[in-house]
Amino acid sequence: MIWVDLANATINGIVIGLLLALPALAVTLVFGIARFPNAATGDFMTFGAYTVVAAKSLLALPLAIGVAMACALTALLSLFFYWWVFRALVRRSPVASLIVSIGIALVVRSTITFFAGQSQYTIEVPLVRAWNFDGVRIVPTDLYIAGVAVTALVLTFCLLHLTPLGRRMRAVADNMELARASGINVGRVMITLFAIVGFYCGLGGVLIGIKAVVLPELGWELLLLLFAAVILGGIGSPLGAIIGMLVFSVSQEIASLWVGASYKIVFAFFLLLGVLLLRPQGILGKVRAVR
Amino acid sequence: MELYVSAIAIWVLIYTLMATGLALQYGFTGLINFGVVGFVAIGAYGSGILSQHGVPVWLSIPAGAALAGLAAYPLGRVTLRLGGDYLAIVTLGFSETVRIFIIKEEWLTRGTHGMPGLPRIFEDWAGRSSGDLTLLVLLVAVNVVIFLLMRGLIRSPFGRILAAVRDNEVAAKALGKDTASFKTRALMIGSALCGLGGAFQAHYITFIGPEQYVPLMTFYVWIAIMIGGAVSIRGIVVGTVILIGFLEGSRFLRDVFGGISEVQLASVRFWLIGMALICTVLYRPQGLFGERTKGTN
Amino acid sequence: MVESFGFNRRQFGGLVAGLTASLGAGSAWAQNTRPFKLGALNSITGAGGVYGPGMLEAIKLAVKEVNDAGGAAGRKFEIFAEDDQTRADAAVLAAKKLVEITKVEAIVGIWPSAVQLAVMPITNAAGIITMNTSGAPEIDENDKLDLVWQFYGSNVIFGRAFAETVRKLGYKRPGVMAFNNATMLAQARYFQKTWEEKGDKVVDFIPYEPNQTSYRTELDRLLSKKPDIISASSYLPDLTIILKEWYQSGIPCKFIAPGWSANETLARTLGADVVDGILSVSNVPATQNPAFKHFSSAFKAATGREPETFAAASYDMVICLALALQAAGAEATPAQIASKIRTVAEQPGKKVSSFAEGRELLLKGEKIDFDGASAPLTFTPEGRSTPDFGIYEFQKDKLVLKEVIRLT
Numbered sequence: 001m002i003w004v005d006l007a008n009a010t011i012n013g014i015v016i017g018l019l020l021a022l023p024a025l026a027v028t029l030v031f032g033i034a035r036f037p038n039a040a041t042g043d044f045m046t047f048g049a050y051t052v053v054a055a056k057s058l059l060a061l062p063l064a065i066g067v068a069m070a071c072a073l074t075a076l077l078s079l080f081f082y083w084w085v086f087r088a089l090v091r092r093s094p095v096a097s098l099i100v101s102i103g104i105a106l107v108v109r110s111t112i113t114f115f116a117g118q119s120q121y122t123i124e125v126p127l128v129r130a131w132n133f134d135g136v137r138i139v140p141t142d143l144y145i146a147g148v149a150v151t152a153l154v155l156t157f158c159l160l161h162l163t164p165l166g167r168r169m170r171a172v173a174d175n176m177e178l179a180r181a182s183g184i185n186v187g188r189v190m191i192t193l194f195a196i197v198g199f200y201c202g203l204g205g206v207l208i209g210i211k212a213v214v215l216p217e218l219g220w221e222l223l224l225l226l227f228a229a230v231i232l233g234g235i236g237s238p239l240g241a242i243i244g245m246l247v248f249s250v251s252q253e254i255a256s257l258w259v260g261a262s263y264k265i266v267f268a269f270f271l272l273l274g275v276l277l278l279r280p281q282g283i284l285g286k287v288r289a290v291r
Numbered sequence: 292m293e294l295y296v297s298a299i300a301i302w303v304l305i306y307t308l309m310a311t312g313l314a315l316q317y318g319f320t321g322l323i324n325f326g327v328v329g330f331v332a333i334g335a336y337g338s339g340i341l342s343q344h345g346v347p348v349w350l351s352i353p354a355g356a357a358l359a360g361l362a363a364y365p366l367g368r369v370t371l372r373l374g375g376d377y378l379a380i381v382t383l384g385f386s387e388t389v390r391i392f393i394i395k396e397e398w399l400t401r402g403t404h405g406m407p408g409l410p411r412i413f414e415d416w417a418g419r420s421s422g423d424l425t426l427l428v429l430l431v432a433v434n435v436v437i438f439l440l441m442r443g444l445i446r447s448p449f450g451r452i453l454a455a456v457r458d459n460e461v462a463a464k465a466l467g468k469d470t471a472s473f474k475t476r477a478l479m480i481g482s483a484l485c486g487l488g489g490a491f492q493a494h495y496i497t498f499i500g501p502e503q504y505v506p507l508m509t510f511y512v513w514i515a516i517m518i519g520g521a522v523s524i525r526g527i528v529v530g531t532v533i534l535i536g537f538l539e540g541s542r543f544l545r546d547v548f549g550g551i552s553e554v555q556l557a558s559v560r561f562w563l564i565g566m567a568l569i570c571t572v573l574y575r576p577q578g579l580f581g582e583r584t585k586g587t588n
Numbered sequence: 589m590v591e592s593f594g595f596n597r598r599q600f601g602g603l604v605a606g607l608t609a610s611l612g613a614g615s616a617w618a619q620n621t622r623p624f625k626l627g628a629l630n631s632i633t634g635a636g637g638v639y640g641p642g643m644l645e646a647i648k649l650a651v652k653e654v655n656d657a658g659g660a661a662g663r664k665f666e667i668f669a670e671d672d673q674t675r676a677d678a679a680v681l682a683a684k685k686l687v688e689i690t691k692v693e694a695i696v697g698i699w700p701s702a703v704q705l706a707v708m709p710i711t712n713a714a715g716i717i718t719m720n721t722s723g724a725p726e727i728d729e730n731d732k733l734d735l736v737w738q739f740y741g742s743n744v745i746f747g748r749a750f751a752e753t754v755r756k757l758g759y760k761r762p763g764v765m766a767f768n769n770a771t772m773l774a775q776a777r778y779f780q781k782t783w784e785e786k787g788d789k790v791v792d793f794i795p796y797e798p799n800q801t802s803y804r805t806e807l808d809r810l811l812s813k814k815p816d817i818i819s820a821s822s823y824l825p826d827l828t829i830i831l832k833e834w835y836q837s838g839i840p841c842k843f844i845a846p847g848w849s850a851n852e853t854l855a856r857t858l859g860a861d862v863v864d865g866i867l868s869v870s871n872v873p874a875t876q877n878p879a880f881k882h883f884s885s886a887f888k889a890a891t892g893r894e895p896e897t898f899a900a901a902s903y904d905m906v907i908c909l910a911l912a913l914q915a916a917g918a919e920a921t922p923a924q925i926a927s928k929i930r931t932v933a934e935q936p937g938k939k940v941s942s943f944a945e946g947r948e949l950l951l952k953g954e955k956i957d958f959d960g961a962s963a964p965l966t967f968t969p970e971g972r973s974t975p976d977f978g979i980y981e982f983q984k985d986k987l988v989l990k991e992v993i994r995l996t
């Protein structure tokens with residue numbers, strides 16, 4: 001029986017992990033390339049989820065179009081804040097960008113609550129019973145969600161490693177000044193970066209909205225977990241972010257079979273501290289100079 | 292009326308304690324502590340629990356502050372060898388850990404029920420407002436003492452090393468200074484001040500519960516020092532006054548805007564706070580009172 | 589969704605109604621025009637944000653009803669609303685403002701116990717009435733002046749009602765899930781205590797953290813113990829997710845949940861297939877109560893949705909207060925008004941279900957017993973109302989009353 005519980009917890013952890021890998025990827029890309037932890041990530045997700053709610057209920061659009069709209073609009077939102085705020089802060093301390101991103105988080109969330117209020121919304125998809133293999137259960141909806149997440153992740157890797165644009169992004173991540181000196185248009189790289197980041201946040205937010213419920217704090221509550229997973233995986237490493245997220249969510253789900261569910265977050269925190277003690281650069285990160 | 296004004300003044304003075312602690316960490320040493328609220332909570336609960344076990348308030352408040360300072364020690368040792376971003380995230384995680392510990396360990400903290408009926412620092416010896424007024428005087432005195440100590444500290448050799456760590460850690464290391472140890476000490480002193488603020492607040496409200504100690508409070512303190520500029524005492528005070536003035540002043544907004552619902556008013560408040568944060572960093576990077584050259588990078 | 593856009597028209601309507609009412613009533617009740625300042629301290633943001641706005645809306649409706657009837661003892665009610673952010677520290681400053689600047693005579697609509705406990709020293713020192721929907725027993729212990737009134741069946745009673753229901757319906761193996769906050773945890777513990785008094789055992793007791801994406805592991809852990817019914821001490825967002833995941837799991841089990849989460853919104857969100865057969869426990873057999881009918885239709889007209897228990901309780905707070913003021917007279921102090929609250933809601937008074945009705949009788953010098961929208965409202969010596977409980981069952985997506993239980 002214990003194996004069934006373990007298998008179910010693992011499956012659940014993987015689904016949540018893949019789902020959250022999208023925003024984790026967004027965090028690590030910004031962290032690696034623009035060099036600050038973007039605290040607005042969570043609220044971009046919230047924005048994406050509310051966009052779908054609005055598209056479905058106000059415009060009566062089908063879910064697929066709503067999702068596309070959410071991704072596009074969140075990308076635009078992210079670009080807007082790059083254009084207005086982060087662009088001006090590129091040469092300043094990362095703390096400036098970090099603090100500003102908190103301000104952006106507040107602005108985005110309060111704009112949402114101004115129009116949508118505090119009550120919950122749901123993104124309705126037909127509920128389907130799980131396939132049951134001797135107690136090990138797989139929910140078809142979860143498979144779709146995981147499928148979408150995996151597709152998006154694979155596309156990112158193709159972009160980063162197979163295209164000239166991806167090469168330029170990695171060059172900026174390695175050394176911005178050097179990249180600039182060798183003729184790379186850093187501004188254009190940043191625009192691509194923030195568009196991708198917005199896209200992923202929007203998509204991640206929608207998927208969470210489908211799985212759970214849509215509330216104003218939806219993304220903000222996940223921020224700590226995202227940051228921790230990114231550090232665990234190694235800052236700036238896309239694959240690391242995904243692995244870090246999976247390690248976190250699977251181990252959290254398994255841990256909550258034994259320790260009280262409330263200590264999930266604490267457990268993640270100590271896991272992080274442990275990794276920092278043994279391998280400060282994270283699972284896949286490169287050693288970074290102290291800035 | 293005077294009770295409300297003194298309540299606001301007490302609030303400002305409690306926040307200046309926390310802001311001074313954070314300013315020592317960030318403005319003078321360059322440490323990014325995103326777990327301010329965790330240390331505030333330790334100070335509050337430390338003092339609260341002690342006072343419920345018969346320890347007099349004048350003893351339990353400094354004890355709470357000391358506990359908060361001690362709690363910073365292991366965090367500093369683990370993360371301060373690493374870059375600044377790590378400390379930010381580890382302290383953020385720490386503050387959530389503290390909150391969950393408070394929720395879960397009911398034998399000690401009464402969990403989500405919170406602890407009601409904490410002793411006030413001064414009872415009312417003459418009329419309804421006398422207790423608050425005495426507290427106000429005490430807080431002014433505590434703040435002045437802390438400011439003087441801080442000024443001494445910053446001008447001491449210790450303070451000069453902190454500034455060196457902030458401005459160029461590699462150089463400070465090259466001079467043979469154990470920078471991690473200095474940073475840890477700055478983190479501990481700053482956190483103890485946050486704890487002191489928390490302890491005073493606990494005995495002023497007379498009730499503490501885990502829902503008070505969420506990361507929003509951390510960001511309030513950050514906003515205060517960002518607005519004022521983190522490197523001068525004047526900046527800290529003015530920043531805190533602006534923050535509290537803004538938070539409380541926005542309550543009077545509704546007397547001006549009649550046709551807006553409560554939910555929307557709350558949204559407007561947070562929107563303005565966010566905008567203030569963005570615009571200060573973007574257009575007044577040194578804070579309203581900082582010097583142009585310092586603290587911007 | 590449309591509620592946030594509707595304020596202009598409504599506000600305007602309210603203004604017109606208020607104006608005409610004051611013109612009409614002005615001549616008859618000119619002897620005391622001093623308004624009664626009422627503080628509404630609601631959890632607009634934070635964890636209580638799901639219910640706070642509805643509570644404020646209910647308070648506004650009740651105030652309008654009182655003012656339309658000409659006010660209480662000739663005094664019109666004036667609302668001053670503040671957001672406590674569901675936090676004790678923010679609530680203290682908000683309460684100070686209400687008490688010291690606005691000089692309110694009563695504060696209503698407090699949701700969390702933390703806020704009630706934190707503002708009590710302030711309101712008691714100023715001699716002001718507070719009314720809440722909190723459930724913490726400490727509130728009774730500290731209410732030495734009898735100024736604090738609780739409009740919510742305490743956690744103890746709620747937990748017992750759940751357990752008695754489950755026993756009565758013949759279930760043998762209940763499991764417990766509880767949202768980890770003071771109210772819900774206490775409720776779940778009293779469920780366990782009541783159940784285990786007769787030597788039975790609950791199969792497992794799982795408190796869960798709020799704001800999660802998934803509760804599947806917690807749910808799986810409980811389901812693996814094979815409960816025949818799960819008592820979920822939950823709020824709406826978490827219950828929505830839990831039921832979604834339970835339905836998808838395909839494991840047969842019943843659920844029993846409080847009325848503020850197992851309501852029509854839940855049914856609309858999840859659909860008839862999921863909610864069919866789920867039990868919902870509410871303070872009162874709501875559909876049979878005239879005050880509730882009247883209130884809920886007004887609430888629906890104003891907001892377009894069903895009111896929650898907390899909103900109904902907030903409505904009752906204002907009506908009770910107004911009736912007590914009517915009984916105590918225009919010059920009464922808050923303490924004198926408080927001393928009348930019990931008398932306008934106790935037998936053998938004549939049953940009334942609205943302010944206007946109650947005022948008529950009070951003017952004639954008769955005794956009244958206000959039966960509110962949230963409960964029949966009979967206050968214990970501690971100033972707590974003890975409700976009857978309605979046990980409802982979802983048949984498809986409609987709530988159907990199964991029975992009413994009264995605890996002693």
